[in-house]
Amino acid sequence: MGFTEPPQSPAALVVSYTTVSPLPPGEPDGGLFSVALSRGSPRVGVTHHLALWSPDFPQDANTLTSCGRPADSSAGVPGYAVFTSPCTFLRTCSLGSTLVLILLPPSQGKTPATSGPPVDVDGLSLPALTHPRERVLDALIRLSSGQPGRARRVLGLTSNQQGDVERNQLLREAPAQAAAHTYSGVVYDALGYASLGKVAQRRINSWVLVFSALWGAVHLDDAIPAYRLSGDVKLSRLGSLQQFWRRPLEQALTESAGGGPILDLRSGTYAKMWVPNASLSEQVVVGRVLQQMPDGSHKVVSHHNKATKGRLVRALAEQTNAPQSVSALVAAIDSLGVKTHLHERTPGKPWQLDIIVGKL
Numbered sequence: 001m002g003f004t005e006p007p008q009s010p011a012a013l014v015v016s017y018t019t020v021s022p023l024p025p026g027e028p029d030g031g032l033f034s035v036a037l038s039r040g041s042p043r044v045g046v047t048h049h050l051a052l053w054s055p056d057f058p059q060d061a062n063t064l065t066s067c068g069r070p071a072d073s074s075a076g077v078p079g080y081a082v083f084t085s086p087c088t089f090l091r092t093c094s095l096g097s098t099l100v101l102i103l104l105p106p107s108q109g110k111t112p113a114t115s116g117p118p119v120d121v122d123g124l125s126l127p128a129l130t131h132p133r134e135r136v137l138d139a140l141i142r143l144s145s146g147q148p149g150r151a152r153r154v155l156g157l158t159s160n161q162q163g164d165v166e167r168n169q170l171l172r173e174a175p176a177q178a179a180a181h182t183y184s185g186v187v188y189d190a191l192g193y194a195s196l197g198k199v200a201q202r203r204i205n206s207w208v209l210v211f212s213a214l215w216g217a218v219h220l221d222d223a224i225p226a227y228r229l230s231g232d233v234k235l236s237r238l239g240s241l242q243q244f245w246r247r248p249l250e251q252a253l254t255e256s257a258g259g260g261p262i263l264d265l266r267s268g269t270y271a272k273m274w275v276p277n278a279s280l281s282e283q284v285v286v287g288r289v290l291q292q293m294p295d296g297s298h299k300v301v302s303h304h305n306k307a308t309k310g311r312l313v314r315a316l317a318e319q320t321n322a323p324q325s326v327s328a329l330v331a332a333i334d335s336l337g338v339k340t341h342l343h344e345r346t347p348g349k350p351w352q353l354d355i356i357v358g359k360l
């Protein structure tokens with residue numbers, strides 16, 4: 001496997017499975033990244049392997065990447081990865097490495113795609129979730145296609161929201177678009193994905209996992225349709241979705257997490273879908289946004305709390321350096337001009353971080 005501009009493969013013998021092709025115009029040393037598969041071979045879990053440097057791929061002696069760095073290079077800042085290489089833009093680099101993960105809740109409101117192909121459940125990231133995704137999708141379509149009143153009751157909707165029920169009926173046929181454009185609530189408006197630069201968007205695509213009652217968790221570049229399903233719903237034959245997703249998400253997150261920090265900004269409903277096990281808990285930092293009041297006390301303000309989380313994720317993505325440890329993550333948040341308080345960690349439990357802002 002390498003980074004090169006390959007001649008055409010012998011069509012009768014192999015198929016080229018393109019993972020990223022090509023890198024965006026204007027990026028230095030761009031090319032084609034592919035894996036040749038013999039016909040009839042099972043799908044290769046490329047996302048489960050580090051992408052290593054090929055001897056024929058140009059390197060910068062001062063480059064430090066999430067996939068590793070040249071043996072003779074001492075560049076970089078301790079605790080951080082510096083984004084200077086095309087390798088940074090491949091999600092395969094982050095898996096099994098020390099890049100940060102940021103966990104977000106979904107938005108209640110969704111923006112439907114106006115055109116495009118339907119969702120490809122098999123093609124979504126975190127393939128360990130494919131089967132449970134299919135089960136929840138089937139159950140939601142079945143519920144929404146039945147008696148309208150019952151569907152609304154189960155989903156917690158009013159008669160004025162019948163359109164959301166009808167949209168759920170067509171989830172397999174509806175056009176899909178990147179989750180970054182589908183989710184449209186306060187967090188995502190404040191994050192402002194569309195106005196980010198290309199490099200920051202790629203970091204966001206790699207770092208952020210959005211928890212979802214329907215999909216389990218998705219990256220922001222996963223193409224999904226608009227849907228209506230909250231994490232506190234119980235579906236026939238599946239029961240509580242918070243309970244349903246725990247085991248699949250434990251497997252998926254264990255496979256996806258590297259050695260870097262995991263910033264958990266989920267709301268309470270979605271925090272119940274995945275609780276880090278003892279082996280991951282020391283990497284997890286649960287962030288809580290508090291407003292400092294005039295009398296010096298601290299208070300949670302729900303709407304502004306969501307907006308602050310979105311702005312925080314945006315600011316982290318726009319920084320030059322990516323934090324690769326809990327201490328580096330806290331330092332990165334501190335550098336944004338907010339106060340933080342990292343509580344003493346209870347063994348076997350995640351870190352608790354208060355993010356204190358004076359003006360939301």
